[in-house]
Amino acid sequence: MNGLIAWLEKYIVPVATKIGSVRWLVGLRDAFITTMPATMAGSIAVLLNALLRDIPTQYHMDSFVNAMQPIIGVNGQVWTATLAVYGLIFAFTWGYNLSLQYKVEPLAGGIVTLGAFLMGLTQSAAATLTLGKALSGSAAKVLTTAGAVVDGKTVTTNAWGYFNFNAQFGSTGLFTAMILGGAAAAIYIWLMKKDVTIKMPDSVPPAVSKAFTAIIPAIVAFYVIGIFTYAWTQIFNGQVFLDWVNKTIQEPLLHLSQGYGAVLLLTLLVQLFWFFGIHGTNVLGPVLDSIWLTAQLDNINRFSQGESVRYLWTRASFDMYAWIGGAGSTVLLLIAIFIFSKRADERAVANLAIAPGVFQINEPVMFGMPIVLNAVYFIPFVVAPVVMVTIAYWVIQWGWVSPIKVQTVWVMPPFINSFLATGFDWRAPVLQLFNAIVGFAIWAPFVIASNKIDPNLEA
C-alpha cells in the first residue's frame, strides 16, 4: 500500500494539483457555484408552477389553475429573472470569479464579461412583411413613427434594442459567455496585472479609486470584443457569434456528453479519485458543471415553458442514480453493515454516519470506516456506482423514467430528490429504489467478508 501511495503522490497528485490550480478552471467552477441562489430560486418557481399549473392542467382542473393564476404569475416572474436569464447571470459571475482568482478588481471584471457576452447576441428584432395591398397613409405613418420602413406593400422593421431573450439569455448562451467573456477577462486581467491603469491619489475613496483603476483595461477589453463581434456579423452575413458557438461547439459537446461512454467514464473517474484520496468533485467540477449542468439548465427552461426536454442525462442524474448517499452510494454500505456486520467498530461508524448519509454527506463513512484506501471496499465502491449508472442510463434512454428537469439541492434525501427533480415522475424514485437494491447487493458480500477480518490487522 505504501508503494501505491508513493506512486500516487509522485504521478497522480501533481497532475491533479495542476488541474486544480488552473485559475481559469477554478474560476469557471466558482462561477457556476455562485449562481446557486438564482438557480435554486428559479427551480422552486418551476417546481411550484408544475404543481399549480402543469399537473392540474393534465387532469383538466382548469378552475383550480385559473384560481392559482396570481401565484403562477409570481413564479413566472421569479423564473424570468433567474433561470430564463441564466446565461446573463453566469456572464457576470464568470468575470467576477476569474478576477478574484487573479486578484484584480472583481466587480469591473464581472461587468466586462457581461458586456462581452451581450456583444455576441442578436440585438435587434428584424422582420419583413409583404402585404396584399399598400397601406393607407395614416397606417403607414403609424408604422414609420414606430421605426418601420414602409415601401409600397413591403414593411420592414429592424428595431434595435430587442435581445432575443428567450433564445439567447438562458443556458443557450453559456458557451458564448464562456468564450467571449473569457477573452474579455483575459484582456482585462492582463492589463490590470501590467498596471496599465489610472492611478488615483490616496485621498480618493477606495470605491472611486477601484473604479478608475479598471477604466483603461475595461475599455480595451470592450473594444477588442466589440471589433471582433462587429467584424463577425459583417463577414458572416449578420450571423451573431452565439449562433455559431451553439451550432459548432455547445450542441455537439452536449450531444457527446449524452453518450453512455462519457457518463460511465466520468462516474468511474470520480470513484477512483475519491478512493485514492483525491477530491473528485474539485478536480472534475469544471467538466461536470460546464457540460452536464448546462444540459440540466436547458432541460429546466424547456420544462418550465411546457416544451419537451432535450437531454436525458444531466448533472443531477449522477447524484440521483449513481451516488445515492454520496459518492460510492455509501449509504447502502451503512445499511448492509446494520444488517450483516457484527463488528463493533463498523457499527459505531455506521451509527454516526447514517444521518449525514441520508442527506448525501458521506465524509464520516469515507474517513470513519475508512473507505479511502481500504482494499476490502475498493471493488464495491467502484463497481456499485458503475452498475447503477448503467441501469439508470439505459432506463432513461428507453423512456421508462423522465430525465431531470427541475433543480434540487444536492443534500436532499434520496427518493424525494428524484421525484421532485423529474417533475413528479413516480417512476424515478422506483428506479432509485431498484438501483439502491442492486447497490446494496454489491456492497453486502464485502461487508460479510470484512467480518472475517480481524480489525486489528487493518491499517
Place this chain on the structure above:
Amino acid sequence: MVVINSALKQDEIKDVLTSYNEDGVTFTFNKKAGIKLYFETSMEDKTAAAALAKKLIKATSWGGVIFFSASAE
C-alpha cells in the same frame, strides 16, 4: 488533539502543521494510525485548532485537490 484524515501527502501535512507557529499556536505530531494523523496543539479550543489546521492545509497548492478532513478529538 487534532486528527487529520488523509490518504495522501501525509509527510507534507506534518510539515505544514508542525512548522506553524503564530500567536503562540503550535501543532506537534503525536502519532499516525492508517490514514489518521494525530497532532497535539497548544490551542485551548480544539475545534478552532482543527479549523485552523484545515485552513492551513487548504492554503497549500495541493490542499484543494486531496480529500481530507480535520476534526477535534
